[in-house]
Amino acid sequence: xxxxxxxxxxxxQARRGGASFAELYVERWRRRAVRLLSxxxxxxxxxxxxxxxxxxxxxxxxxxxxxxxxxxEGLLEVSETLVRLKGQAGQVDQAGRGGLDFRKAVAQGLHxxxxxxxxxxxxxxxxxxxxxxxxxxxxxxxxxxxxxxxEWEQEVLVxxxxxxxxxxxxxxxxxxVTAIAQGEGGLQTxxxxxxxxxxxxxxxxxxxxxxxxxxxxxxxxxLRAKPAPAGxxxxxxxxxxxxxxxxxxxGHLLETTSVARKTSVLAxxxxxxxxxxxxxxxxxxTIPHGWGSSEFDDEGRPxxxxxxxxxxxxxxxxxxxxxxxxxxxRPTGSGRRQDYTFAPTSRMRNTFIAPxxxxxxxxxxxxxxxxYAADLGGGQxxxxxxxxxxxVKEGYIIRHGRVEEPVxxxxxxxxxxxxxxxIVAVSDDLEMGPGMCGSLSGSLPVEVGQPHLLISEIVxxxxx
Amino acid sequence: MTxxxxxxxxxxxxxxxxxxxxxxxxxxxxxxxxxxxxxxEEITQANQGGVGVRAVxxxxxxxxxxxxxxxxxxxxxxxEARENALLQSEAGGFLPVGGALGxxxxxxxxxxxxxxxxxxxxxxxxxxxxxxxxxKQVQMTRYAEHETQAILGSTGGVSGAFRNGYAxxxxxAVMGEGQSLKQGYEFELAKEFHxxxxxxxxxxxxxxxxxxLGARPLKTGRYRAYFEPKAFAQxxxxxxxxxLSAKNVxxxxxxxxxxxGQKVASEIFTLVDDPTLPGGLASRxxxxEGTPxxxxxxxxxxxxxxxxxxxxTARKMGAENTGHAARSYKGVLGVAxxxxxxxxxxxxxxxxxxxxxDLMGLHAGANPISGEFSLQxxxxxxxGGEVAYPVENFTxxxxxxxxxxxxxxxxxxxxxxxMMGIVGSPMVEVAELSFAGA
Numbered sequence: 001x002x003x004x005x006x007x008x009x010x011x012x013q014a015r016r017g018g019a020s021f022a023e024l025y026v027e028r029w030r031r032r033a034v035r036l037l038s039x040x041x042x043x044x045x046x047x048x049x050x051x052x053x054x055x056x057x058x059x060x061x062x063x064x065x066x067x068x069x070x071x072x073e074g075l076l077e078v079s080e081t082l083v084r085l086k087g088q089a090g091q092v093d094q095a096g097r098g099g100l101d102f103r104k105a106v107a108q109g110l111h112x113x114x115x116x117x118x119x120x121x122x123x124x125x126x127x128x129x130x131x132x133x134x135x136x137x138x139x140x141x142x143x144x145x146x147x148x149x150x151e152w153e154q155e156v157l158v159x160x161x162x163x164x165x166x167x168x169x170x171x172x173x174x175x176x177v178t179a180i181a182q183g184e185g186g187l188q189t190x191x192x193x194x195x196x197x198x199x200x201x202x203x204x205x206x207x208x209x210x211x212x213x214x215x216x217x218x219x220x221x222x223l224r225a226k227p228a229p230a231g232x233x234x235x236x237x238x239x240x241x242x243x244x245x246x247x248x249x250x251g252h253l254l255e256t257t258s259v260a261r262k263t264s265v266l267a268x269x270x271x272x273x274x275x276x277x278x279x280x281x282x283x284x285x286t287i288p289h290g291w292g293s294s295e296f297d298d299e300g301r302p303x304x305x306x307x308x309x310x311x312x313x314x315x316x317x318x319x320x321x322x323x324x325x326x327x328x329x330r331p332t333g334s335g336r337r338q339d340y341t342f343a344p345t346s347r348m349r350n351t352f353i354a355p356x357x358x359x360x361x362x363x364x365x366x367x368x369x370x371x372y373a374a375d376l377g378g379g380q381x382x383x384x385x386x387x388x389x390x391x392v393k394e395g396y397i398i399r400h401g402r403v404e405e406p407v408x409x410x411x412x413x414x415x416x417x418x419x420x421x422x423i424v425a426v427s428d429d430l431e432m433g434p435g436m437c438g439s440l441s442g443s444l445p446v447e448v449g450q451p452h453l454l455i456s457e458i459v460x461x462x463x464x
Numbered sequence: 465m466t467x468x469x470x471x472x473x474x475x476x477x478x479x480x481x482x483x484x485x486x487x488x489x490x491x492x493x494x495x496x497x498x499x500x501x502x503x504x505e506e507i508t509q510a511n512q513g514g515v516g517v518r519a520v521x522x523x524x525x526x527x528x529x530x531x532x533x534x535x536x537x538x539x540x541x542x543x544e545a546r547e548n549a550l551l552q553s554e555a556g557g558f559l560p561v562g563g564a565l566g567x568x569x570x571x572x573x574x575x576x577x578x579x580x581x582x583x584x585x586x587x588x589x590x591x592x593x594x595x596x597x598x599x600k601q602v603q604m605t606r607y608a609e610h611e612t613q614a615i616l617g618s619t620g621g622v623s624g625a626f627r628n629g630y631a632x633x634x635x636x637a638v639m640g641e642g643q644s645l646k647q648g649y650e651f652e653l654a655k656e657f658h659x660x661x662x663x664x665x666x667x668x669x670x671x672x673x674x675x676x677l678g679a680r681p682l683k684t685g686r687y688r689a690y691f692e693p694k695a696f697a698q699x700x701x702x703x704x705x706x707x708l709s710a711k712n713v714x715x716x717x718x719x720x721x722x723x724x725g726q727k728v729a730s731e732i733f734t735l736v737d738d739p740t741l742p743g744g745l746a747s748r749x750x751x752x753e754g755t756p757x758x759x760x761x762x763x764x765x766x767x768x769x770x771x772x773x774x775x776x777t778a779r780k781m782g783a784e785n786t787g788h789a790a791r792s793y794k795g796v797l798g799v800a801x802x803x804x805x806x807x808x809x810x811x812x813x814x815x816x817x818x819x820x821x822d823l824m825g826l827h828a829g830a831n832p833i834s835g836e837f838s839l840q841x842x843x844x845x846x847x848g849g850e851v852a853y854p855v856e857n858f859t860x861x862x863x864x865x866x867x868x869x870x871x872x873x874x875x876x877x878x879x880x881x882x883m884m885g886i887v888g889s890p891m892v893e894v895a896e897l898s899f900a901g902a
Contacts, residue, residue: 028532034551037715043796044548045527048537051512062506068513068531085507085579122551144716180716180833187719189833228838230861230900231684261500263603263638265645341512378828380840384601384638384647387856389840391828411829411838411859461829461838461859461900 001026001167002070007159008100010075014056015161017083021057021321023160025298026070027340032151034122036129038144044122051340054078058086060325064343102165105302107295110288113171113199117151120200125149128175128208135212136179136190141223142216144180147208149173150195158300166300172291172445173202174434177212181219188225188408190218191393195434195445197289218375218394221406228395228410228462234370235412235455236363236398241376241433243352243448248379248388249416250281254308254316255334255346256323257440258383265386265417266314274314275420278356281309283318285333285349291434292349292446299335299344306332308351320346338442345441352449356426363425363454370398371410371460378435386416389461411461419458427452465533467491470515471617473538478619483546484520486559486618488752489513490793493629496608499586505604507583516793519545523555529793560775562754565616565624570747574656575609575631582607585662589633592666598674600645603636609657614748622754630745631657633665641677648673653745653882672821676842679856681902688817689860690846691892693879695820699830699837700804701884703864704735706832708762709799710777719835719865723768729868731766732809739787739802746802746886753789757802760786766869772799805888809874812891818899819844819851820860826884835864838900858901870895 007024014022029049035042052075053066063086065078129147136145154170174195181188192214194206237245250266258264266274275281285303287293297303299321307315319327320335323346336347364372372395379390392410396403432449465473467489478485491513498506516529519542526549528541549557590605611629616622634651650669654660691699712718720728729735739748739757750756753775761769773781774789774797790800822842830837838861845852875891 034548040554041552042715043525043527044551045529045794045796046541046544046548047516047528047794048530048532048540049514049794050530050532050537061504064506064508066508066510066512068533069511081509082507085509122547126551146715186835187717187833189831222834227861230859230898232902258603261601261603263601263647341510343506343508378825380825380828382647382824384603385645387647387824387840389825389829389859391825391838409831409834409836409838409861411825411840411861413840413857413859415857459857459859459900459902461840461861463838463861463898 001028001155001157004102006072006075010054010079011100011159011161013076014054014079014082017086019056019058021161023055023158023299025053025340026157027051028155029339030153034125034149036133036147039130039133041126049339053340053343054082055343056082060322062322062343066340100161100163102159103163105166105296107168110295111170111197111293113201115200117153117171117199128203132175132177132208132212135209136177136216138213138216139220141181141183141220142179143182146178148176156298158296158298160300164300166296168294168296170197170294171199172197173199175202175206175208175211177215179215179219181223183223185223185225188219188222190215190222193434195291197291197293221394222408225406225408228371228392228407229460230462232457232459234367235458235460236367236370236372237453237455238374239429239450239452240431241435241448242373243433243450244376244379244390244435246281246353246450247348247351247437247448248381248390249414249419251348251351252381253383253386253416255318256320256327256329257345259317260323260326264383269314272314273312274417275309275312276423277312278426279309279312279420279423280354282307282354283348283351287350290350290447297333297335298337301331301333301335303333303349318346318348320344336441336444338444342441345439347439347441347444348437348446350432350447350449352430352432353426353451353453355428355430355451358425358427360427360429360452363427363452364398364403365401367398367401372396372398372403373412381416388416389413407462409462413459413461419455422456423453424456425454467513467515467615470533470538471615473535474517474542475617475619477542481542483542484559484619486518486622487515488791488793489515489615491613493611495582496606497583497586498604498606499590500602500604502587502590504583504586514793516791517541517545518791518797519549520557520559521546521549523557524549524552525557526551527796556780557776559618559620560622560753560755561620562618562622565622565750565754567624568626568749570626570628571611571655575611575629577657585633585660588662589635589665592663593635593637593669596670598639598641598677599637600640601638603638605635608632608634616754624750624754626749628748630655631660633660633662635665635669637669639673639677644677644679646673646676655743655745675844676854679854682818682845682855682858682899683902684900686896687899689894689897690812690814690817690819691894692819692821693889693891694881695823696889696892697881697887698823698826698884699864700806700889701887702826703830703832703835703837705801705804705885708772710771710773710781711799713771714777714780717833720768724770726768727766728768728865729763729766730871732874733763733766733868733871734761734807735763736761736807737772737801737804741803744803744886745880745882748802751787751789752791755785755787755789757787772801774799801885803886803888805878806874806890808876808878808890810876812873812875812893813849814846815849816847818855819846837861837864858899861898861900867894867897
């Protein structure tokens with residue numbers, strides 16, 4: 001996207017104030033979004049986002065600047081500003097003199113679309129959304145259906161003063177359906193939202209009518225559901241997006257963002273037993289076409305498969321460049337950012353609990369009274385105390401080992417390290433689900449996943 | 465090309481193409497200084513912005529935006545916006561006719577100060593925390609300032625611009641005592657750099673997070689709830705506003721649909737949105753369609769008076785436009801609050817129940833369409849009119865409209881919170897809510 005000589009000059013100039021490291025991140029996004037409500041296009045929008053971020057390290061101190069002006073003058077001005085911010089303009093260091101000889105790494109297209117976004121017109125997309133809507137209308141109680149399609153194309157260049165040069169191209173597509181049902185239970189919702197690093201073959205992987213049907217049935221279930229019970233009880237958490245419990249209760253506590261500052265309750269505990277034997281937890285940025293996959297991270301390092309916890313023992317953290325400098329841990333290709341307006345930090349990619357060997361049916365057997373959280377919404381965590389929460393989108397009562405009537409409106413809360421130790425059995429039906437994760441470096445696509453599993457006790461925040 | 469030049473280019477081309485077009489450009493400046501362990505850990509400085517258009521073709525509306533200000537990119541924007549408009553089947557979109565709205569400066573020199581003083585604010589805030597041995601780790605202390613220039617123009621004659629901004633002190637840290645650990649945050653916003661006092665922010669953090677140490681489980685039950693202003697503001701900024709948006713009413717997503725003139729809340733509850741509030745953090749001279757700002761009473765003594773409208777929703781519902789049009793350059797036309805606040809009352813005297821100091825998980829645990837919420841809360845148990853002990857690991861659940869009708873008392877002082885929009889609330893007492901804990 002940018003000329004090598006210019007990049008070399010910007011990085012060189014940026015280091016004249018004595019910076020130990022300089023990195024330039026350049027990106028161009030093309031995004032499209034369309035939203036339909038009851039079969040009518042409410043909004044369609046298209047956009048170009050284009051900018052660069054320059055990051056300088058003075059030891060572990062970071063200076064970051066960004067701009068939309070990618071002309072030589074614009075970029076050199078950012079570099080001047082950053083040197084001045086550090087108060088070292090005029091100081092001439094040997095660092096950065098002379099051009100850089102870049103080692104080029106270009107993405108192989110491991111997650112490249114099979115059906116490019118340009119292969120079909122806008123009408124084609126509308127037809128697929130209308131199929132999703134028709135699929136969602138599973139009964140007369142469905143009064144409103146909203147369908148959305150998001151398409152993101154991102155070109156990235158990362159170059160740094162160590163001579164790294166990497167170019168990546170990331171294409172992501174997501175379909176999102178919200179169904180609203182009306183009846184004696186008031187207005188209730190059901191949602192389904194598959195997303196992958198793919199082009200329009202998303203519609204082959206997830207036929208729109210089926211996606212719509214899933215949202216519609218969930219809305220109907222919630223309409224006949226009673227308010228969820230309140231208090232501590234055993235909970236079976238469903239597979240797929242159910243993995244959000246680990247994302248909150250465990251994942252965020254293993255990012256160097258909190259580990260390096262010792263604000264995670266799991267800092268300095270490598271090699272220790274932190275979970276039950278049946279728990280193996282993996283963060284994998286290489287899953288082909290995963291929603292959170294990319295060939296390189298946003299610091300230009302190849303992504304990898306990182307085993308975080310193996311049979312309950314803490315094996316690794318998720319480490320970015322800054323975190324590595326502070327802790328000495330090896331970087332794991334986990335440096336990510338929403339866009340050029342954020343400096344990268346260590347973040348999750350596709351994170352999941354590995355399959356266990358308990359058959360799914362066995363999980364329910366010993367439960368006299370509990371909750372089956374079949375589908376979950378988002379959550380949140382405070383890494384310093386480990387307190388987390390996440391919302392149940394579709395839940396059922398478990399009575400005498402059987403899944404019975406639906407309940408709605410439950411939030412599950414607990415302290416991560418305690419809950420993790422209460423996982424007593426893991427099934428073998430691993431699935432993944434896409435979500436957006438918000439943290440210091442912005443909002444990012446991630447996958448969470450797990451097989452069905454049983455937690456012996458967790459607080460269920462219902463009303464009944 | 466500058467933002468002004470880009471706006472003029474787009475409007476000129478649109479007139480040539482016979483396209484109705486509204487252009488909104490935003491030019492942002494950011495400075496942030498982050499301190500940790502007595503040193504500056506990170507400094508960020510940036511200039512950033514973009515230009516977004518709303519195009520109307522025969523009553524059909526389409527959107528496009530760009531951050532790249534070249535003729536090629538701007539031409540692409542016009543073409544995409546036109547194509548996106550033609551996808552619509554419904555007609556009824558239009559651009560309001562307007563005039564010159566002037567150029568306004570709502571910020572002045574408020575953020576002017578040498579960089580060194582700004583660095584010092586972040587360092588002083590951290591030092592203010594470290595004096596307390598219960599502060600175990602500081603995740604970050606931050607001074608930040610944001611400045612925005614919004615430029616609006618349309619082929620319908622609307623033309624105006626304003627500049628606004630604020631400075632912010634923010635900290636996020638962990639306190640501990642015995643086995644008990646609590647992570648908390650505190651912030652202070654002002655339009656004047658010199659109005660920020662790191663010592664005061666640090667004291668507020670130590671007070672607000674320190675009082676939660678040694679928390680005990682809360683027994684599951686139904687109790688009287690006392691929402692502190694910060695907690696109630698978050699609930700109001702998400703669920704309350706969603707229900708009051710005329711756009712959501714038109715889309716069949718609001719439980720308040722059809723209830724204008726009816727009692728929807730306790731009669732001591734009055735809710736106002738005022739973009740003309742002097743010094744208000746969200747004050748502005750006109751909205752995103754160029755409608756001049758005015759004060760709106762949304763709920764008056766429990767009675768729903770109006771929804772929040774833009775020109776399009778007002779025309780569709782045959783209602784008066786309240787001037788709540790909102791659009792970012794990347795976004796689409798919606799309605800958004802400005803300085804939204806609950807009028808203070810006669811005072812709250814907690815007797816027995818739970819003081820809710822903060823809420824978590826609003827993005828997932830509050831469903832504004834059903835009106836139901838179940839949220840992780842932090843708080844204090846009150847018995848015999850005294851705070852007995854802090855409580856943890858519990859949720860508070862209910863229906864937002866039922867909560868509004870069960871408000872039994874309001875505090876006398878308004879506190880502003882910037883987390884979910886700019887929302888002001890006093891302390892709010894609610895007769896009874898469900899709590900799930902031990």
